[in-house]
Amino acid sequence: MKKYFITNRxxxxxxxxxxxxxxYCYARMYDGDVILDWRNIIYNYNEFxxxxxxxxxxxxxxxxxxxxxxxxxxxxxxxxxxxxxxxIDRSKIFNINPRWNKISDExxxxxxxxxxxxxxxxxYIFVEQRIHEHNQIFPNMQHSKFxxxxxxxxxxxxxxxxxxxxxxxxxxxxxxxxxNFIKDNxxxxxxxxxxxxxxxxxxxxxxxxxYKNDTDHWISDKEIIETIKEKISNISIENPKYFIxxxxxxxxxxxxxxxPNSFCLQKYFPEDGLSLxxxxxxxxxxxxxxSFMDMFLLSECQHLIYTSHSVYTVWPIYKIIQKxxxxxxxxxxxxxx
Numbered sequence: 170m171k172k173y174f175i176t177n178r179x180x181x182x183x184x185x186x187x188x189x190x191x192x193y194c195y196a197r198m199y200d201g202d203v204i205l206d207w208r209n210i211i212y213n214y215n216e217f218x219x220x221x222x223x224x225x226x227x228x229x230x231x232x233x234x235x236x237x238x239x240x241x242x243x244x245x246x247x248x249x250x251x252x253x254x255x256x257i258d259r260s261k262i263f264n265i266n267p268r269w270n271k272i273s274d275e276x277x278x279x280x281x282x283x284x285x286x287x288x289x290x291x292x293y294i295f296v297e298q299r300i301h302e303h304n305q306i307f308p309n310m311q312h313s314k315f316x317x318x319x320x321x322x323x324x325x326x327x328x329x330x331x332x333x334x335x336x337x338x339x340x341x342x343x344x345x346x347x348x349n350f351i352k353d354n355x356x357x358x359x360x361x362x363x364x365x366x367x368x369x370x371x372x373x374x375x376x377x378x379x380y381k382n383d384t385d386h387w388i389s390d391k392e393i394i395e396t397i398k399e400k401i402s403n404i405s406i407e408n409p410k411y412f413i414x415x416x417x418x419x420x421x422x423x424x425x426x427x428x429p430n431s432f433c434l435q436k437y438f439p440e441d442g443l444s445l446x447x448x449x450x451x452x453x454x455x456x457x458x459x460s461f462m463d464m465f466l467l468s469e470c471q472h473l474i475y476t477s478h479s480v481y482t483v484w485p486i487y488k489i490i491q492k493x494x495x496x497x498x499x500x501x502x503x504x505x506x
Contacts, residue, residue, distance in 0.1 A: 170292055172201030173246070173254065176229075177264060177295035179210050182460050183480030187299035190333055191310060193243060195265065195296050199288055200321040202244040204254060205229045212453040231454045232461050234338040241326060254293055263287045264295040269303045281306045285320075300330060301483050313487045331488045339465075343458055347465050354432060355469055359406045362470035363397060363431070365424060365502075366479045367417040388503065393420065394427045400474045400500045401428070412470055414463040434463055477501040 174196040178188030185207065196203045206227060213225035227248060236245045248254055265284060272280075284306065288294055300310045309315035313330040339347070354360070368387065401411070411431040415421035418438035425431050436459035437452055467473060468485035471493070475482040490496055 172196070172199050172288065172291075173204050173251070173293050174199075174201050175204040175206050175248075175254070175262070175293060175295050177206070177209070177297045178299055181211065181481065182457065182464060183483055184299055185210065186334065186484060187301050187330075187480060188296065190300045190328075190330055191298045192296040193240070193333065194300070194307075194310060194317055194328065195288075195294070196243045197241060197317050197326060198320045200242070200319070201294075202246055204246050204248055204251060204293075205235070206248045208248070209259075212457050226454065228453065228457050230340075231457055232340060232343065234340060236337065240333075240336050257293065262293050262295050263291045265298055267298045267302060268305065271303075271305060277305050299480075301480065313483065329491075330484065331491050334484060339461075343462060347462055350434060350462070350466065351469060354410070354412070355466075359409045360412050360470045361401070361404060361406070361409050361472040361474065362412050362414065362467040362485065363424065363428070364467055364473065364475040364479070364482050364485075365393065365397070365413070365415040365417075365420060366476035366481065367393075367415060367420045390420075390423055394423065396502050397424065397428060397474065400502060403500060404472050406471070412466055414467050434459065434466060436463070472498040472500075474500045474502060477504040 174192045176185070176188055176192045178184050180188075189203075189205075192203050195201070207229040208225040208227050210228060212228055230247070235247055239245075265288075268280070298304060298310070301313060302311065304310045309317075315328055317326040317328050319325070401409075409430065411428050413421060413424050413428070413431050413433040415424060415433070421433060421438070425433065437455050464481060464485060467475075467482065468488040470485075470489065473482065473485060473489055475486065486499060489498055
């Protein structure tokens with residue numbers, strides 16, 4: 170029985186891409202295919218984790234062209250071309266859930282056997298796990314480079330997250346905008362990327378960015394600027410420019426006003442207090458596309474200063490490291506002690 174592994178991470182762009190990689194890994198291990206379903210994701214929600222917009226768009230195709238050829242035998246399929254999946258009761262599909270807590274080896278083995286049995290017994294399988302997060306069952310998937318061992322066929326594949334994402338063709342309109350922005354701002358320039366994850370709304374932020382009370386944010390404006398300037402002082406390059414990627418309009422302007430030679434991609438921001446994801450504005454395609462362009466542009470920088478504990482920068486970090494064969498160009502901000 171052919172297996173179909175379905176992307177199922179209802180989160181932000183960094184999570185979605187890492188989940189796409191994990192879904193491919195499961196399909197590869199079990200000789201299956203991938204269904205690219207980005208409908209039930211937070212960009213298609215009206216509020217954070219609440220009512221989904223009616224008739225949600227499959228946002229995968231707002232960024233990428235559907236691959237017309239397999240990758241190492243794995244085909245990538247859109248849900249609308251699979252009649253069985255399109256009409257299936259989603260609540261009956263087995264889901265490979267993430268598990269962040271560590272358990273005993275005995276319980277972990279039992280969980281592995283349960284997952285393996287459910288995969289073998291079912292045709293359609295949701296994958297909610299992602300690479301680059303705690304995974305006691307498949308610990309290799311905690312990294313960006315690892316070996317995939319076949320469960321059905323006898324093979325070993327050396328997986329590389331950066332090379333994997335290079336397989337997917339960006340939609341021509343987005344690629345055109347990215348290329349023009351790079352031509353105007355990056356060519357023959359020394360560009361440092363600054364990723365400032367301020368936080369969408371209070372309940373979106375994890376415990377690593379704790380709020381002191383109901384009114385104060387997790388960090389002050391003064392600390393943001395002082396931290397960025399301190400990180401900049403550690404970088405020794407001639408005539409640097411600073412590309413700013415931020416999820417909050419006010420903080421984005423704050424950084425531009427206080428960091429000389431800084432610039433950013435002009436993009437949509439929701440009203441103050443609303444989230445870029447789950448926004449009330451019906452602009453999910455524009456938001457996701459601009460978020461991807463920001464991410465891609467960060468990956469084109471020579472150096473990167475990034476907010477720690479954010480999956481958004483996983484791809485830019487490893488793309489830059491792979492290009493320059495060094496981790497020296499990476500600096501994280503606001504790491505929890």
